[in-house]
Structures are given as C-alpha cells and as structure tokens.
Amino acid sequence: MIKVENLVKAFGPKLAVNDVSFTVERGEVLGFLGPNGAGKSTTMRMITGFIPPTSGRITVGGHDIVEDPLPAKRLFGYLPENAPGYADMTVHGFLNFAAELRGLQGSARKQAISRVVELCFLENVLYQTIDTLSKGYKHRTCLAQSLVHDPDFLIMDEPTDGLDPNQKHEVRNLLKHMGEKKAIIFSTHILEEVEAACTRVIIIDRGRIVANGTPQELKARSPEGRLEDVFRAITLPDTVKH
C-alpha cells in the first residue's frame, strides 16, 4: 500500500502541492488527473523520494520514504516524466544496469531482462544506443526499466505521453492487466485513458485534490455523464488568472 498523508510541497511562497492525502492498495489503478502544472509530477517525485516534502508523510509498503528510503525504493518501479535514459547506453546495457541496481544477479537478471524486453516489445532495438531510438521506443525502454524487478508498486508519470495510438492502447492494456496484482499510480491529462485503465481517479488542481472516486462516480456528476465536463467544471484552465 502506498499511503500519502497531508502532503505539502512549497517552492518559495508557492504551494505546488497543498495538503494531499490518499492511499492506493494492491489491485488498484489510480489515475492522477489534472491540468498542466497542477502538481502531479511534484507529488510523484515526492512519493518516489526524489524530492523531499515540505511536510506530510509518505509510506510505501509500510516504509517511510524520507526516514527509511532504501527498503521503500526497492518496492516500486518508477517511470519519470519524459522517460529519461542514458543516451550513450544500449537498451540492453541500460536494462542490465537497472537490474543490477535492483539487486538482480546472474540468471535471475537475464530472465528479468528478457521478460521486460518481451513485455515492452524491445527485441528489435536491444543493441541500439538510446539516443538513436524513436520516442516510442525510448519511452518503452524506460517503462521496461521500471518493471525489471517486477515491483509491487508502480509510479508512472504520463506513461503514454508521446506514444502513437497503437502503443497507447498497448500500454493501457498493460496497466490494466498489471493493476490486478499491483498498486499503480499514473498521471495523465488524457481523459479517455482514465476511463480505459483506472479503477479510481483523483483530480488535482493547483496542488489540491478536487475529486476522488471511481470513473463511474465522477461521470455521474455531470448531466451528460461525461468525464470531460466534470474535469472542466472543477479545474481552472491555466489561461485564467488566479
């Protein structure tokens, strides 16, 4: 279980994340929805221990990410925004490095790598360096990295960003399928994605949670039953001055 309690992150006087609390259990796929700059990435960076929270508490599988980071970090896989990768490494070298840092040795490491290579369709580019990859392949390489140790928890920042419709479809199916056993948090600003893959949705706007429920519950809030109407009604576009 990932548990977030009263999470706050201040950058100077600005509150990027303001009193956010939620939990994700195994078997749940939580869609983190919100306009650009709402605090989605900041929240995920705090959950994964990349940046420290200003206040609040985060536990991953019972381990506090600030107090006891290593056991917590072993439990999750993380796909950061823009799917970074070491430009000069081959896909295989990169996955091998990730697996090594995850403590996988010998044949277990080989098996883990071939499993994610198959899962993310990377056979064709296995010995290409990452800087020569198309965006879709680069994205899937980073996705493969987050799955290599078969983690209980997955945290993904815009996992379908920059993918073509076929690839988007594949990733959504993958999330849905893995969500049966794992706890997954993923962020997006694509509403159809939420309906396709999530068991629960949190809408975040200007650092605050403005809605939390199943996609069906949220849809029921609008007269036409459309998630988009709900989203537009409760979040402010960033073109509006506030």
Added chain:
Amino acid sequence: MNSWANIKAIVKRELGGYFTSPIAYIFLVIFLLLTGFFTFTVGSFFERGEASLVSFFTWHPWLYLFLVPAVGMRLWSEERRLGTIELLLTMPVTTWEAIVGKFLASWLFLAIALALTFPVVVTVNWLGSPDNGVIFAGYLGSLFLAGSYLAVSCMTSAMTRNQVISFIVSVLICLFLILAGYEPVTGLLSRVASPRVVEVIAAFSVMTHFEGFQRGVLDTRDVVFFASAIGFALFATGVIIRNHRAG
C-alpha cells in the same frame, strides 16, 4: 556489502560510458601527446642529462588543469540535462553511493591514462639508472593531484546542467589551487603580506603538497591534504545535489 555492489554497478556504467564514446580515446591521445611534448621538448628531458622524471611530473598540475575538468564536467551535469538523475536517485541507491561510484569511475579512467605514460619510465630506465622509488612516489602524487581536481569537477558539475559552465568553474577553482602555492605568486604575495600569511595560503595549494611526492617523499600530511580535499569536494557535491532536489 550491498553498498559496494551498487558502487560497482555505477563504476561499471560510467567507465563503460567513457569507452563507448570517442571521448575516451581522444582524451587519451591528447593526454599522451601533451605529456610527451612537455616532458621532452618544453621540459628538455635529454638536455638535463639526469636520470629522473622531474621534467615529466613538473607539468602535471598544469596539464590536469584543463584535462581533468574535461573528464569530470559531464558526471552530474549530464544526469541533470538528460533527467536520468531522477531515475538514478529513485533507485535503491544512496546519493553517497552514486557520488562515490561516479568519482571512482573517472578516477580509474585517469589512472589508466596515467599508466599509459609507462614509456617514459622505460626510457629513463634504459638511458640511465633513476631512483624508481622517486618515480613511483611521483606517480602516486600525480594520481592524488588528478583525484583532487576531479573531485572539484564533480562538485561543479553538480551545480549546473551545462557542461561548459561546469568546465569553466572547475578550471577556475583548480587554477586557484595551483596559484596559491605557485612560486611567482607566493613571491608577489610575500611583498604585501607577512610570511606567516603566505605560508597559510600556500598550504591550501596542491603545488605545495605535490612537491614532496616529486622529490620522492611520502609525507602523511600531503596524503591527508589530498584525501581531505577529495573528501571535502565530494561532500560539497552531496550538499549541492540535496539542495537541488529540495528545490
């Protein structure tokens, strides 16, 4: 134990990174050409008529001034530019392991470059009978010298995502570390300051501490100086990375 496995994985990746790109080979060629040029032409190795590598080691502080920051500038700035720092530091790895791993990889690379200068040792042994103990001490000092410049470059590369800025700042700091104990500068200083002050300033210089090694003297104080310079710069790297993450 686990910590060592992580450091090893990072060392392997970084060192591999040098050799898969042409940078490593270009660096090695430039380094070897320059050491040769300074030793034999500028340092007039043959004209000296003595069986020692004085003319070889004398130039190291100046050669490293540009070459070591060129090796170290990418260590952290590249991670920041590519965004892989977010990946690396959310792995079950401590910031310390990452810093030490990266530093050791580059230091090892510099050690390889230095080891490839072995023909000068062969040459001097063939021409005469030098004190190989002194030569060994010189190599050891040179390695420490490279290590402390490298730790400084590590620190400056953590400050920025721009490798050029990282390079320039690190050259400036290393230049200060040289000049504080460089004779023409200390001579100038002693005109305006008391000898005690000049001595204190010079004590911060790598020149003062490298000199002993060149003469074949292994003084614990010199070793402690280089070790603490490396330790301090790497500690500062940790602080900079922490501040960067805290936003």
